[in-house]
Amino acid sequence: MNYAATSPRTSPAVTEGLVCHLRQSMNLSAGRNFEGLDDGAIALRARRVLAHLFNVSAPERVIFTSGITASMNMVLNGLLKEGDHVLASGVEHNAVARPLEALRRKGVIEADYLPCGADGVISTQGLSRAFLPNTRLMVLTHASNVLGSVQPVRECFAIAKEHGAFTVLDSAQTAGVFPLSMDGVTDVLAFTGHKGLRGLAGIGGFALSEGMSERMAPWISGGTGSASQSLEQPDFLPDKFEPGTPNTLGILSLALSAEEILSIGVGSIRAREAALTAKFICLCRSIPGLRIHGTADASRSAAIVSVDSPGADVGVMAARLYYEHGVITRSGLHCSPLAHKTAGTFPHGTLRFSFGADTTEDELLYAAEALKKIL
């Protein structure tokens, strides 16, 4: 029950597709890989399906990186200039908070974290007042990886646009599960392959809205297999932001899994996960001494339930759940001290249950029983 960290396995169809690709690429003469054409075709297929999934109007605006951590570093460093002010939520993951902090310490930017309720949701009331004349960017995690709380992204980003700020969304906990539309909602959508998108770890990326590429400087540069006569990074997409040898196996895993997600339908994936979350919240409510953090409302939460119990060490709880009952959870600060400060669970942290494609109701019942036993 640690899907918020990573999906434990790829689906059978994705695994099959990856194995098939590996077998084929052992036979060099069967493909056109001598010039990277097969890799290019796989990347194009993945860009197209992700553009469809995220409602991006041009596939070349889907850029591959190793994940959200790399994407956020590229996007924040590529967009921000000296003297800029940035707004982020009070539940950001360190993938956002640390690059911001690094820029702040270098004296490049100022950053403010928007106050959230203890449930992790930003209050939009008075949000306009957080904007300064030099506020250039707002970055939000769509759903907290600690509390599950879903942010009112559309509302917040609409206010950011009124103030002329760029908008950047961290979709780590929602891509592949929640309906996401980038066009008209956000300037940048950062995604990771190994959670709800159910691809391999080490692949992810970001999508850019129209015109954003011209505003963003490449943060890393290098060979692109194009315009090689020039020592300058090319300015066309996707090459501008994709120097170096691509992770083709990772990209293929994303293409295959996103195709599967589209065929199942994001709506039904979300409905299933929301039902599981609601069920588990209900089970947790009946356990004496257990506190549930976040919204405790599945309709406003990703498939994440964070709990603690006054006086109990969450690390010990996680260890006992695993060693005595075989239940895998994640305890501690979940790479987000900000979210725990917001929830009032810093520095001890919480015990986090998170659900995904293979979670069953029986597993929820079993985990809740186990939780009862160890308390």
Next chain:
Amino acid sequence: MDMVINFANVSSAIAAEQALSQAGILAMVMPTPSSVQAGCGFCLRLPPQSLDAAIERLDSDGVSYSGVFSRSVEQGGDTYVPLGAFAAGGV
């Protein structure tokens, strides 16, 4: 003689190959000859009678290309002549 449509990157060359193949236009992707463009782009080679339909299709699909050339085989090697009528197109 045949025609060469040049692309800035592999992504556009493959998108073009797929678009043309859907339209029933046969074209071969290959590395751009260095006499067309220094660097390492990709191009499509196709017969002259397919060129107009191919360009129309690329334009309508929004596939960007960086130039069109005619290729003639002469003694001592291939000669590529840029066709001014087709400036870089697409998006």
